[in-house]
Amino acid sequence: MAAGKRQREGPTVRPRKRAKKAPSAPEPDATPAPEEYSIPPPVSQGKWKNKERVLIFSSRGINFRARHLMQDLRTLMPHSKADTKMDRKDQLFVINEVCEMKNCNKCIFFEAKKKQDLYMWLSNIPQGPSAKFLVQNVHTLAELKMTGNCLRGSRPLLSFDPAFDKEPHYALLKELFIQIFSTPQYHPKSQPFVDHVFTFTITDERIWFRNYQIIEEDASLVEIGPRFVLNLIKIFQGSFGGPTLYENPHYQSPNMHRRLIRLSVAAKFREKQQVKEVQKLKKTGSKVLMEEDPTEVVFETPAEEKPVEIQLVKPESKPIVKDKKKLRKIQRKKQKKLFRTEASA
């Protein structure tokens, strides 16, 4: 890839340029001013001692989100280098040689599988240890939700959960995170300010990464991004290999997770189908004839026989009345008349 090649050449050229520039154009505000916020001397005037370099690259077949995350990490870490995507997936130990060629002693390697699962390797190059994580819930810098901003290449504070000191594997990971993510002081590409914080928190057996901008001195923060969750899989003693030091018992592979979901859906479907079938059977199946139970009639007492009565006389026919109320009306009228005559008399 052309972009990769360009970037490969970049770091070798740049420091020379810086070195040339620094003596010819000394900063006017190099002397410490009495005011509160003074412009510090350029980083090139300090002594760059910690020569940590991190190679950040990926395997082939990563999706856009992973690629953006990788780019974001590169912009946030001035001590990082880039390389072309790696072709082979089986022989990860080749990465050690790649890093050696690129002069890096740390590595962040993104491994994509099935075009959807993203794994992240963090490794200390020549002799290890290395750790493999599953990366979940990735949000990148390009999202509009996170409103903060920081200088490109400024050094971050690293904030760790106290849980990192409680267990040995977390302690190891903490050291690994510190060495990888902290930008060396006076790194030529870095800025002289500390204006953002990386937080690593352990919640839900996972490591949550957040990046905040420091706005005020009273610690009001705004999130910059990116954010992601690291689910630890294994820690190896060597770099990209070697004996396993730790294996996360809470880890469930995404394949397994998807399979369980599929199974549960299938089970639900099957259950529904069975219920339907049973109902169908109930509807169509002929009613089973109950055999006569001899005990059913135990408590039935035979009724006494009554003599048969025969009506010999014709029943009186009722007079057919058209207006059923007429009779009653006539009666009432008569009564009224009677009442009146009595009253008048």
Add this chain to the structure above:
Amino acid sequence: MRTSASSRCFSQRQRDSSLSDSELQEAFARGALKPGLNVVLEEQPKRRNDVAGLRQCLAEFKRQLAWVERLDVTSGQVADPTSQSASDKDAVDAENDFQREMSFYRQAQAAVLEALPKLRKLQVPTRRPDDYFAEMAKSDQQMQKIRQKLKSKQEAMERSEKAKQLRAMRKYGKKVQTEILQRRQKEKKNMLNAVKKYQKGLSDKLDFLDEEQTSSQGNKKGSASQRIKKGPNAKRRYKNQKFGFGGKKKGSKWNTKESFNDVSSFRSKVAHNKGPGKAGKGGKKALNKRPGKRARQKMKSRAR
């Protein structure tokens, strides 16, 4: 026997581990077998956790660097004065987005509060002056987009708030309206009652008429005056404006100096048949439907 009722899985296990019937019977006697399906519990493979190895690895791997190089802080969360329960680490629910993010935020805050004095002591600047311009992690374009989104969100909120208020107002207005209607009805009823009473001769006072009249007259007068003030209705006003009402009409449609010089309605983009949809020469061709003079004459002669 239990074995007959047990699942296929169990029978498989039976075959695998060559469990005999007698053994099963024993197990049943002990009470190890429960009624229902007996499924073999798969033993979780032992997960490796080499504590000694981890410690040793850490000791080898650790680099002794000054704190300025590492800038790491390990701290709990800032105690939140508003809610004590949430400040517990154990209480943080990973599924509750807000609570979880808040816990991260507070952890970062604690780290910042701890680290800033240290940094100041080491004379590492933490705040960039306003006139210090350098490349940022997010481009200006991106920040502009973010700002726009925030703005639109806020606007939407305001709009919805306004709509809510309006709805409440309308509700209140309705209530007032019904109240007024009810009051009027009541007044009318009272009046009618009074009239009835007078008719029957139960009372010989006529003052109820007076006060009603005065009040109603006052109302009517007020409305009349309002009508006068308002002028004609909207339809009439529009017609007046359209067709003219009063004043001199002659010459009103003629051009004046001002109207002649006024070219504000001229739109260069649309003028000369340059419609918004048609671009360049293609549009011109499509528009020029009328053939040229020669062609027209030819057509005319042919038709004859």
